[in-house]
Amino acid sequence: MKKETGPGRRLRIEGKTWLIVIVIVTLLALPLFIRSVTFFQFMILILWYAYLTTSWNLVGGFAGVLPLGHAAFAGIGAYTSSVLFIHYGLTPWAGMVVGGLLAAIVGVIIGAPTFKLRGAYFALATIAISEGLRVILENIQKIGGFEINGARGILLPLKGHSPIDFQFLDKRYYYYVILAMLAVIFIITYRIARSKLGYYLTAGGEEKEGAEALGVNVAKCKLIAMAISTFFTAMGGTFYMQLVHYIYPRGILSLDLSFEIAFIAIIGGRGTLIGPIIGAVLLVPAAELTRTYLGGSYEGVHLMLYGAVLMAVMLFRPRGLMEPLEAFYRWGIQKLAPEQSVATDEVK
Amino acid sequence: MDITLATIINGVLMGCVYGLTAMGLTLIFGVMKVINFAHGSFLMAAMFATYYFFRLTGLDPYLGMVVTVPLLFAFGYFIQHFLIRPVFKIERDVREPISVLMLTAGLWIFMDAFALALFGAFYKTIKTSYRGAVYHFGDVTVSVSRFYAFLTTVILTVLLYFFLKKTRIGKAIRATGQDRDAARLMGINIDRIYDVAFGLGIAIVGVAGAVLMPFYYAHPTVGVVFDIRAFIIVVLGGLGSIPGALLGGVIIGVVESVGAQFMTATWTEGIIYAIFIAVLFLRPEGLFGFKAEW
Numbered sequence: 131m132k133k134e135t136g137p138g139r140r141l142r143i144e145g146k147t148w149l150i151v152i153v154i155v156t157l158l159a160l161p162l163f164i165r166s167v168t169f170f171q172f173m174i175l176i177l178w179y180a181y182l183t184t185s186w187n188l189v190g191g192f193a194g195v196l197p198l199g200h201a202a203f204a205g206i207g208a209y210t211s212s213v214l215f216i217h218y219g220l221t222p223w224a225g226m227v228v229g230g231l232l233a234a235i236v237g238v239i240i241g242a243p244t245f246k247l248r249g250a251y252f253a254l255a256t257i258a259i260s261e262g263l264r265v266i267l268e269n270i271q272k273i274g275g276f277e278i279n280g281a282r283g284i285l286l287p288l289k290g291h292s293p294i295d296f297q298f299l300d301k302r303y304y305y306y307v308i309l310a311m312l313a314v315i316f317i318i319t320y321r322i323a324r325s326k327l328g329y330y331l332t333a334g335g336e337e338k339e340g341a342e343a344l345g346v347n348v349a350k351c352k353l354i355a356m357a358i359s360t361f362f363t364a365m366g367g368t369f370y371m372q373l374v375h376y377i378y379p380r381g382i383l384s385l386d387l388s389f390e391i392a393f394i395a396i397i398g399g400r401g402t403l404i405g406p407i408i409g410a411v412l413l414v415p416a417a418e419l420t421r422t423y424l425g426g427s428y429e430g431v432h433l434m435l436y437g438a439v440l441m442a443v444m445l446f447r448p449r450g451l452m453e454p455l456e457a458f459y460r461w462g463i464q465k466l467a468p469e470q471s472v473a474t475d476e477v478k
Numbered sequence: 479m480d481i482t483l484a485t486i487i488n489g490v491l492m493g494c495v496y497g498l499t500a501m502g503l504t505l506i507f508g509v510m511k512v513i514n515f516a517h518g519s520f521l522m523a524a525m526f527a528t529y530y531f532f533r534l535t536g537l538d539p540y541l542g543m544v545v546t547v548p549l550l551f552a553f554g555y556f557i558q559h560f561l562i563r564p565v566f567k568i569e570r571d572v573r574e575p576i577s578v579l580m581l582t583a584g585l586w587i588f589m590d591a592f593a594l595a596l597f598g599a600f601y602k603t604i605k606t607s608y609r610g611a612v613y614h615f616g617d618v619t620v621s622v623s624r625f626y627a628f629l630t631t632v633i634l635t636v637l638l639y640f641f642l643k644k645t646r647i648g649k650a651i652r653a654t655g656q657d658r659d660a661a662r663l664m665g666i667n668i669d670r671i672y673d674v675a676f677g678l679g680i681a682i683v684g685v686a687g688a689v690l691m692p693f694y695y696a697h698p699t700v701g702v703v704f705d706i707r708a709f710i711i712v713v714l715g716g717l718g719s720i721p722g723a724l725l726g727g728v729i730i731g732v733v734e735s736v737g738a739q740f741m742t743a744t745w746t747e748g749i750i751y752a753i754f755i756a757v758l759f760l761r762p763e764g765l766f767g768f769k770a771e772w
Contacts (some may be wrong), residue, residue: 172708196579198515224719245757248716249576250513254709256756261706312502385702389587430591430698437588439690445583 135267137399157309170301174373177308179387181396182313183406188359190392191400192328192337193352195245196253199260200363201387203233208382209267209447210373214278226368230361237360238353241314245349245356258384264383268398270471275399283378296372304373308379311369312407315362320403322358331355334400363391386433390417397443399450408452413439485735491624493692493731494631499704500711501635508718509621509655509675512562512575515582516700517588517708517765520680524550525696525728526597526685532604532691539606539688540626547684554680559673561585566672572751586705593698602696609741610771623692634682642720651675655718710754714766726765744748 160173182204190197213227220228240259240400243250268281278284289456291299298304319429322328334348341348398409417432424431445455503517514520529547531542539546565581572731611622642648653661654671662668694700711730715722731748737746757765 184710194576196576196583198583224769239755242764247762250507250511250579251713251758251762253515253579254513255754258706258710258751262748262754265744265747265751269742270749386587389583392580393584393587418516421577430594433587434591434595437584437591440584441581441588444577444584445561446566447578448565474517 140215154214161305161405165352167301172415172418172460174304174308175200175418175456176302176410177305177312177353178366178373178392179372179390180410181308181312181315181369181405182363182391183398183410184312184319185362185366186391187343187395187400187406188319188322188362189352189355189404190359190408191394191402192323192331192335193355194401195352196330196392197252197356197359198385198392199256199258199388200391201383201385202256202263203237203360204319204367204370204387205263205267205377205379205467206233206236207367208377209278209284209367210364212277212286212371213235213273213376216287217276221294223294224374226296226365227456228376229368230364232368233360233364234357237356238324241349241356242354245352257388260383260388264379267379267383281379283381286375289377296368297375304369308369311362311365318358318362322355327351327354332383335401347456389433390436393440397436397439397451399452402450402452405452406471407449408455410449412451482736482739485731485739486545487618487620488624488733489735490728491620491628491731493728493737494628494724495624495686495727496704496707496711496729496730498631498634498686498689499683500708500715500723500727501638501677501720502686502713503633503714504707504723505638505682505716506676506679507712508514508720509651510578510672511565512578512582513709514679515579515705516585516589516677517543517679517683517701518705519586519593520550520554520683520701521687521690521704522593522696522698522701523589524684525694525700526593526602527660527684528688528691529602529604529696539604539629539691543685543688546688547681550684550687554683555673555677557585557674557680559583559685562676563669563672586701590698590701597696597698599698603694604691606692616745617771621693625690626692627640630685631724633683633697635720638682647671647674651678707750710750712763713754714757719764722764729765 161170164170182200186197186200189195203270205225208230210229211220211222214220214225214228215222238260241252244255268277270278271280286297289295289297291297295301296307320325322331330341330346330348330351333344334346334351335453367382370382394409394413395406396409397413398407399405413436416435420431420435443450499517499521503514504516504522506512506517524546525616527546528539531546532539535542540704548662562578562581564580566575597744605747606623607623608626611624614619614623640648640721650661650666650671651674652676653664654666654668658668659670707727707730711726713726715724715726716730730753733749734746737749
């Protein structure tokens with residue numbers, strides 16, 4: 131973003147930059163002060179969801195379609211990198227790129243016929259394909275020479291503390307890895323949102339015919355977004371595999387995960403930069419708490435919560451929780467420094 | 479040879495039930511241009527309604543339809559009236575409201591999780607006098623409850639056809655599906671038509687739930703099986719086409735039961751998904767023509 135010379139403009143940017151710096155420094159410094167493994171487990175989970183929802187947002191938010199099968203791509207990533215690691219000793223750091231490429235190909239295969247049609251087809255296709263992939267993985271013992279053990283899933287051979295193999299004994303390393311991954315996808319989203327592609331996507335999502343009339347190849351833009359989104363989602367799958375060392379089709383390729391990703395992003399505010407992250411920060415802890423304290427017979431309660439919150443958001447805040455939070459932020463700024471915010475409004 | 483014939487017949491019978499579920503989905507889509515993602519959850523609700531009606535009264539599920547189907551109609555009517563309509567209003571001028579899709583997806587997850595908390599993860603079955611009974615047509619053995627389900631589907635399809643073709647409200651429903659704005663200009667109350675169409679789609683699911691219970695089980699996630707099938711069927715038959723839904727259902731049913739003769743049942747699911755992808759690529763408007771404005 132270019133700095134402009136108007137006084138209000140500069141102040142606003144400084145206010146925002148200030149906030150961002152605080153958040154980044156706090157996130158980076160956390161491991162220096164906190165040792166609790168549970169805490170980092172918790173943080174990693176939030177960041178992982180934030181990463182997945184931000185990836186989802188590229189296609190679900192900006193492209194104005196509704197992908198409901200992103201767990202499939204996380205599964206492709208996890209399976210690809212692990213199979214390559216087990217059979218060829220290829221480090222998951224490289225394996226996750228291979229998995230990402232494979233996921234991008236599958237994403238494009240789903241998108242190519244459906245982006246030309248109305249959105250319902252795409253949403254249906256994503257669900258059907260992710261379920262289909264799960265069924266296939268559950269029933270295959272071997273792909274070529276690779277053992278994937280069908281429904282039993284695969285176990286990652288443990289190497290102890292081995293950064294080259296993407297395996298750490300201390301959770302804080304995983305914390306930094308997922309933080310970096312989130313930063314990367316965030317910056318990419320930021321760049322895309324401000325690029326021609328981003329504007330084309332928004333235009334195509336909101337008014338397909340209008341954008342096409344102006345010469346935008348809407349389907350192609352959506353395909354690019356889909357490829358990027360699925361690529362990074364698959365890398366998130368690999369991260370999950372490295373974290374828990376075990377994967378089975380029903381675990382990662384579940385509809386539940388697909389819905390969680392989509393719902394968190396939508397509740398937070400799809401098509402906005404930090405909406406999906408806000409969604410993850412608000413919802414994942416709530417889900418974890420219900421899972422911890424209700425657990426057992428009430429295992430689905432967090433999904434009930436997601437579903438209910440989603441419906442409420444659709445009814446009362448269709449743009450997501452970002453909107454009221456932003457209003458609150460503005461209000462706070464105004465309370466803290468009334469004159470400055472008046473200037474901001476003028477510039478705006 | 480006879481085994482094959484029996485397999486095909488059984489596939490057709492089961493396919494009709496799939497088609498029945500898909501018919502509700504495609505009816506709702508045809509009118510509102512919205513995929514009801516919670517469709518399977520409504521089926522689950524219908525099955526539990528049938529189950530509890532049977533447990534309470536001991537009356538046959540087919541008799542129970544007198545109660546369960548209106549119940550489901552009201553359920554769908556009010557969900558559309560109070561939940562979907564307000565969201566629709568926000569995106570009135572959009573031809574295909576994505577936020578309504580999201581709302582129904584939220585409803586899907588909510589209902590399934592709610593049912594899990596409410597009913598527990600147990601498989602619930604009912605014991606009718608004809609559960610497990612079979613008919614013998616020559617060498618072909620056919621389950622009685624599946625045969626009833628098939629008959630019901632055929633009767634319902636005919637009724638639905640005449641309802642949509644002949645009655646005033648049926649005509650209004652079709653008009654709304656063909657052109658929302660023109661229908662409104664003709665003095666049709668679009669909002670009410672949506673309510674009725676959604677209720678009707680859910681009522682059809684109510685029938686499906688009733689005919690399924692004598693040979694299937696109720697479970698909080700039972701809807702997912704039928705949901706995914708219904709999604710594939712409606713795309714196969716052409717979104718919005720009612721005969722397409724029935725034929726698509728029969729195709730899926732036959733593929734499933736014939737496929738199961740040659741491979742494990744779970745693999746046949748793979749074939750269904752393969753057909754789905756092939757249709758998306760080759761004939762996205764569905765197998766049975768029907769290339770609408772979309």
